[in-house]
Amino acid sequence: MSNQESMNRVRAGLARRYAAERRFRMYGVIAILLSLAFLLMLFVSIIGNGYTAFQQTYIKLDVNFDPAMLDPTGSGDMKIINRTGDFQGVIKQALRDAFPGVTKRGDKRNLYGLVSGGAGFELRDRLHADPGLMGRTVSIWVTADAEIDMVVKGHIDREVPEDDRRVKDQTIAWIDALVAEDRLEKRFNITFFTAGDSRNPEQAGIWGAAVGSVYTLIVTLVLSFPIGVAAAIYLEEFAPTNRFTDFIEVNINNLAAVPSIVFGLLGLAVFINFFGMPRSAPMVGGLVLTLMTLPTIIIASRAALKSVPPSIREAALGIGASKMQMVFHHVLPLAMPGMLTGAIIGMAQALGETAPLLMIGMVAFIVDIPGGVFDPSTVLPVQIYLWADSPERAFVERTSAAIMVLLAFLVTMNALAVLLRKRFEKRW
Amino acid sequence: MKTTSLLLTAAIAAAFSANVNAAGRDYVSIVGSSTVYPFATVVAEHFGKTSEYKTPKIESTGSGGGLKLFCAGVGVEHPDITNASRRIKKSEYDQCQGNGVKDIVEVKIGYDGIAVANSKEAPRFELTRKDLFLALAKQVPGEKEGELIDNPYTTWKQVNASLPDIKIEVLGPPPTSGTRDAFAELAMEGGCKKIDWIHDMKKKDKKAYKAICHTIREDGAYIEAGENDNLIVQKLAANPNALGVFGFSFLEENADKIQGSTVDGIAPEFDSIADGSYPVSRPLFFYVKKAHVDSVPGIRGYIAEFTSEKAWGDEGYLSERGLIPMPKEERAKFAKDAADLTPLAM
Numbered sequence: 084m085s086n087q088e089s090m091n092r093v094r095a096g097l098a099r100r101y102a103a104e105r106r107f108r109m110y111g112v113i114a115i116l117l118s119l120a121f122l123l124m125l126f127v128s129i130i131g132n133g134y135t136a137f138q139q140t141y142i143k144l145d146v147n148f149d150p151a152m153l154d155p156t157g158s159g160d161m162k163i164i165n166r167t168g169d170f171q172g173v174i175k176q177a178l179r180d181a182f183p184g185v186t187k188r189g190d191k192r193n194l195y196g197l198v199s200g201g202a203g204f205e206l207r208d209r210l211h212a213d214p215g216l217m218g219r220t221v222s223i224w225v226t227a228d229a230e231i232d233m234v235v236k237g238h239i240d241r242e243v244p245e246d247d248r249r250v251k252d253q254t255i256a257w258i259d260a261l262v263a264e265d266r267l268e269k270r271f272n273i274t275f276f277t278a279g280d281s282r283n284p285e286q287a288g289i290w291g292a293a294v295g296s297v298y299t300l301i302v303t304l305v306l307s308f309p310i311g312v313a314a315a316i317y318l319e320e321f322a323p324t325n326r327f328t329d330f331i332e333v334n335i336n337n338l339a340a341v342p343s344i345v346f347g348l349l350g351l352a353v354f355i356n357f358f359g360m361p362r363s364a365p366m367v368g369g370l371v372l373t374l375m376t377l378p379t380i381i382i383a384s385r386a387a388l389k390s391v392p393p394s395i396r397e398a399a400l401g402i403g404a405s406k407m408q409m410v411f412h413h414v415l416p417l418a419m420p421g422m423l424t425g426a427i428i429g430m431a432q433a434l435g436e437t438a439p440l441l442m443i444g445m446v447a448f449i450v451d452i453p454g455g456v457f458d459p460s461t462v463l464p465v466q467i468y469l470w471a472d473s474p475e476r477a478f479v480e481r482t483s484a485a486i487m488v489l490l491a492f493l494v495t496m497n498a499l500a501v502l503l504r505k506r507f508e509k510r511w
Numbered sequence: 512m513k514t515t516s517l518l519l520t521a522a523i524a525a526a527f528s529a530n531v532n533a534a535g536r537d538y539v540s541i542v543g544s545s546t547v548y549p550f551a552t553v554v555a556e557h558f559g560k561t562s563e564y565k566t567p568k569i570e571s572t573g574s575g576g577g578l579k580l581f582c583a584g585v586g587v588e589h590p591d592i593t594n595a596s597r598r599i600k601k602s603e604y605d606q607c608q609g610n611g612v613k614d615i616v617e618v619k620i621g622y623d624g625i626a627v628a629n630s631k632e633a634p635r636f637e638l639t640r641k642d643l644f645l646a647l648a649k650q651v652p653g654e655k656e657g658e659l660i661d662n663p664y665t666t667w668k669q670v671n672a673s674l675p676d677i678k679i680e681v682l683g684p685p686p687t688s689g690t691r692d693a694f695a696e697l698a699m700e701g702g703c704k705k706i707d708w709i710h711d712m713k714k715k716d717k718k719a720y721k722a723i724c725h726t727i728r729e730d731g732a733y734i735e736a737g738e739n740d741n742l743i744v745q746k747l748a749a750n751p752n753a754l755g756v757f758g759f760s761f762l763e764e765n766a767d768k769i770q771g772s773t774v775d776g777i778a779p780e781f782d783s784i785a786d787g788s789y790p791v792s793r794p795l796f797f798y799v800k801k802a803h804v805d806s807v808p809g810i811r812g813y814i815a816e817f818t819s820e821k822a823w824g825d826e827g828y829l830s831e832r833g834l835i836p837m838p839k840e841e842r843a844k845f846a847k848d849a850a851d852l853t854p855l856a857m
Contacts, residue, residue, distance in 0.1 A: 166561070192826075200828070204560055240767065247631070247767045282553045282832075359588055362540070363568055444542075448552040450559050450566035451538075459538065459568040469571075472739050474549060474764045474833070479741070 129490075133483025139272035139285060140227040140235045142198055142261060144177040147220040148210065152176070154217070161211065170203030174225065181266075182257065193254055197261075199226040201286040226274065227267070229284035229477035234258060235269065238476065249476075275484065279450045280466065284477030287470070289485050291452045295365055295445075295460030296434060296492075302369020302456055303376060303433050308426050310373075311380030315422070318381075319388040320410050339378035346375045347439030355443060362444035363459040371439045376429035383425020387418040420507035427500040431493050437464045463489045536587040539567035539809045543577025543594030546623055546690060546758055547795050550834050551594050551817075557828070558816040564809035567592075573688070581798060582607035591803040591810055595796045596623065596693065604857045614801035614854035618814065619845050620823055622835040624759035624784040624792040625694050626771040627681075633751040634675065636667075636772035640790060643774070644702030645670045646679050647733050649726040656708050662728045682736040682743045683727075683756035691727075694756055697791045698774070700724040744769060759784060759792075760833025784835045792835070801852050818846040 150157070153168040175195050179185070185194050202225040209223065210216055233239045234250050235258065245252050261267035278288025322328045350371035354360045360367050391414050399409040440446060446465050453460035461469070467489065470482040541551060548571040559566025572580065574595040581593035582603060599607075599617070607615060627643065629636060645651050646664055653660040667674035684691040703724035704710040712720045727733050736743045740757040747755045748768045755769070759779055762771050771779035775790050783789040797817070804810045816822060823829050825836050836842065 166563075201560075243767045249764070249766065282549070282556055355588070361536070361588070363570070444570050446570060448548070448555065448569040448571075450556055459540075471741060472545075474740065474758075474760045476764055 129483045129486050133480055133485075133487050135236045135238075136275060136480040136484035137272050138236075138269040139274065140232040141224040141268060141270050142227045142231075143222055143224050143266040144174065144181060144198075145220055146173055146177045146206065146223045146225075148206075148216045148218060149173060149176070150218050153210070161214065164210070165207060168207065170206045171200070172203075173206060174198055174202050182260075190253065193251065194257065196228055197231055197254070197257060199228050199283055199285045201281070201283050202226055224270070226285050229475060231258060232285060233476055235267070236480075238480070275481070279452050280448060280461070280469070281450060282448075282473075282475075284473075284475050284481060287478075287481060289463070289466060289488055291449060292461050292463045292466035292485075293488070295368075295449075295453050296462040298365035298453060298456050298460065299368040299372060299462055300430055300434060302366055303372045304426070304430060306369065306373040307376045307380055307429065311377050311426070311429075312384050312422055314377075315381050315384030315388060316410060316415070319385050320414070321406070335378050335381055339382060342438075343375050343436055344438040344442065346371050347442030349374065350439060351442045361457055361459070363447050363449070363461075364457045365445075365453065365460050365462075366456040367443050368440055368445050368462065369456070371443060372433040372436060375436065375439060376433050379429040379432065380422075380426050383428070384418070384422040387421025387425065388414060390421065391417045417509060420503050424500045424504050427496055427503070431496045431500075434462075434492060434496070435464055435489070437462075437468055440465060463492070536807055538565040539592065539807060539813055540590045541567050541569040541592045541594065541797075542572045542580050542590045543570075543592075543797070544574040544596040544795070545571045545688070546574075546596040547594035547620070547797065549760060549832060550620065550795070550829050551797065553828060553832055554817045554822055555813070557822070558809070558813050562809070562812050562816075564812055567809065567813055569594075578603045578798075579606075581800065582610055582612055584610045585612055585800065585802045587807065589800070591800050591807050592813070593798050595798065596690070596793065598794070598796060599798060599855070599857075601857055604855075612800055612802070614852075616799040616801055616849060616852050617855040618797050618799065618818065618849045619837065619841070620795050620797060620817065620834065621829065621837055622784055622792050623795055623833075624779050624789055624835065625690060625697065625756060626759050626762040626779045627698070627754055627756055627774065627791070628747065628762055628769045628771045628779075629754045630747050630751040631768060631770050633677075635770050636674065636754065637776070638674075638772050639671070639775050640698050640702035641705045642667075642671045642674065642702065643698045644700075644705075644724070647681060647727050648699060648703070648723070649728045650723060652706055652709070659723065662730070662732075665732070677752050679732040680734065680750075680753040681732065681756060682734050682746055682753055684740075685735040685737065690756070690758060693793045694791070695725040695727065697793060699727070701790055758833070759835070763833050781830075781835060785838075795834070798855075799849075799852070801854060804852060814849050818842075818849045 152172050153170065154164050155167065156163065158164075175191075178194050178197060179191070182194055185191055205225055206223070227235075230239070230250050231254070234241070234255060239248060239250055241248075241255060258267060274286060275288050277290050278286060279291030281287040318328065318331065350367060354367045354370055355362060395413055395417065396409055399413045400406070404412065437446070440462060444459075445461050446468065447459065447461055448469070449459050449461050451458075463485065467482055467485045470478045470485060539555075541555070543551075548569060552569050555567040555569055558564070570577075570590075574597055577590075577593035578595060578599060581590050583589050599615070604615070607613075627636070627638060645662075646667065648662060650659040651662050651664070652658065664670050664679060666676055666678055668676040670679070683694065700721075704713065709720065709723060712723075734753075736746065736755070740761045743755040743757050744761055744765050747753055754772065762769065762779060763781075773779075777783050777789045779789055779791075784792045799810065799814060819827075820842075821827050823834065823836055823842065825839075827836070830836055837845070
């Protein structure tokens with residue numbers, strides 16, 4: 084074949100090869116656009132459903148802290164007042180004063196439904212903070228009931244015939260009257276970020292689950308990072324290459340692909356049934372998630388160690404460092420950013436996990452904010468699952484809001500991983 | 512390196528000190544039915560806020576799973592109370608006895624209705640239990656007596672000429688759900704025994720009878736929509752031709768979007784479930800481990816809160832959540848038994 088001939092052949096195929104390349108690029112762009120579109124759909128639906136949950140309706144009432152109702156024995160002792168004081172009764176009195184026209188028993192019951200069933204506890208806390216309120220009449224913003232909140236936010240349609248609505252015309256008239264007097268407004272929903280779970284949507288918050296998640300992740304990190312890094316260092320730097328280490332390597336790779344529920348079953352059998360640890364504790368959750376994230380961390384750490392060039396090892400050994408000194412003084416610091424990235428990605432994975440926690444009892448209704456790793460607690464994704472399954476309408480928006488909080492956590496963690504890599508990673 | 516090994520040691524030490532921590536428990540541990548869960552959690556929250564005790568911890572494990580955990584033994588690592596959307600079975604009771612859980616206190620808390628509902632955009636269905644059985648059973652009686660054929664019906668009109676000419680499409684809970692068990696037992700079996708020769712079979716061959724009456728078709732007409740009742744409600748609102756099966760409290764909360772079908776001429780309403788005329792309703796229970804009452808603080812208080820009139824009474828806060836209260840005399844009886852911790856005999 085002459086030179087000319089082969090040039091002709093190349094030219095003849097050129098257009099086709101360019102076209103193939105353009106097509107391939109186009110496929111890539113389509114794939115990215117498609118995934119972006121799905122992501123956008125997800126965000127639009129979650130944020131569209133959930134952003135209203137960051138606001139909550141409050142009602143201003145002129146509350147009389149009547150000693151006759153709050154402290155009938157006249158003891159002045161906060162402990163007795165806490166237990167026997169009729170705080171909800173005080174609120175009912177304030178509502179009756181605000182709507183003197185309501186006299187029928189059934190109507191009164193509906194009227195009391197304007198404010199949250201937990202509003203009495205808000206008053207109690209108010210009185211706790213300032214005992215001087217006793218006996219005075221004060222204007223106080225109390226949390227409105229979740230159904231009132233739904234009407235104000237437009238989630239309950241006023242146009243639907245009255246019989247089909249949970250909120251009746253009478254109540255809607257009261258709401259409009261309160262709005263006209265500037266006694267009803269939407270404010271930032273602090274409760275959502277400070278309270279534990281509750282069956283009253285307006286009293287429910289994400290804080291208990293967030294604290295549970297933090298405890299669980301601390302246990303996971305404290306256990307899985309040192310163990311994972313140590314395992315990686317040994318396997319990569321010290322272990323001889325033989326059948327046995329090959330076997331271990333295959334197993335670690337396999338473990339990374341085991342469905343997480345299996346780790347939950349293991350946790351139930353070993354930690355709870357054999358070691359007798361308490362159910363629903365972040366300690367056990369952390370242990371189970373440690374098992375789950377270990378393979379991820381080991382694999383990432385080994386990759387990080389592998390990427391350190393051999394010349395650095397040889398130089399260290401060449402000037403007389405022991406093998407251990409070589410690893411800990413030279414190789415490990417260079418591999419650390421990669422290891423940390425792996426650890427953070429493992430943690431992010433653990434943060435979003437629910438299935439293994441189901442088996443060890445962390446899917447539970449827990450009101451009190453956990454105070455330690457042995458207190459019963461739940462975690463963010465479980466809280467989302469529990470709210471998604473609640474009948475009350477107001478939990479729909481709270482579910483989406485909780486998803487947003489979880490996503491914010493995840494984005495922060497992943498951003499941290501990227502930042503660490505960008506800042507500390509060395510390239511050779 | 513030093514800090515790492517220190518952390519490691521600390522973590523391992525913490526892991527093994529867990530036993531010490533588990534020795535005493537200062538909160539009530541409750542497991543059991545997902546149907547009772549919405550009611551038990553409300554009571555627990557009230558109890559936690561108004562007493563000096565901690566708020567009980569409630570896990571939703573399903574009735575069967577709850578009883579299994581409950582019957583595993585006596586001691587703080589085992590739950591104190593289990594909720595159930597059906598009565599404890601003899602086999603479960605025996606298992607409890609075998610594991611040393613001798614005295615069990617049964618508390619009936621009220622009733623729950625199972626609604627068959629569709630979107631408000633479509634006309635209301637007027638069903639009978641027999642319609643439900645014929646539309647949803649895997650095998651239905653053929654032309655001859657004693658003959659069973661694979662369910663041939665594809666539209667409601669074929670099942671019963673008075674029903675609309677719409678494809679049979681029912682969204683309901685999966686087999687793991689207590690709601691599904693109760694639906695099979697109350698609605699399907701209720702319709703099934705209206706057919707004489709099947710009814711006669713009950714005495715002769717109970718197993719075969721149950722297999723016919725309780726087996727739901729798997730050819731796509733019954734769609735398992737997961738345990739999440741909210742999801743079923745959303746799907747019904749989007750698809751006016753579908754029917755859904757779920758707990759009454761979800762129907763009540765979403766009355767602006769969906770409507771309950773009448774069953775045997777009775778609509779699923781608060782009053783009709785309370786007086787027992789609505790056929791697809793069931794009692795709900797919780798069971799207390801008597802051996803724990805004095806060792807775990809708060810159990811007595813929790814029982815008292817649950818059985819108080821302000822909780823389970825006609826106008827109590829549980830009725831607002833969709834629990835159908837028992838008649839007054841029955842409440843008084845169970846409240847007394849609960850307060851005296853009268854053990855269950857089986």
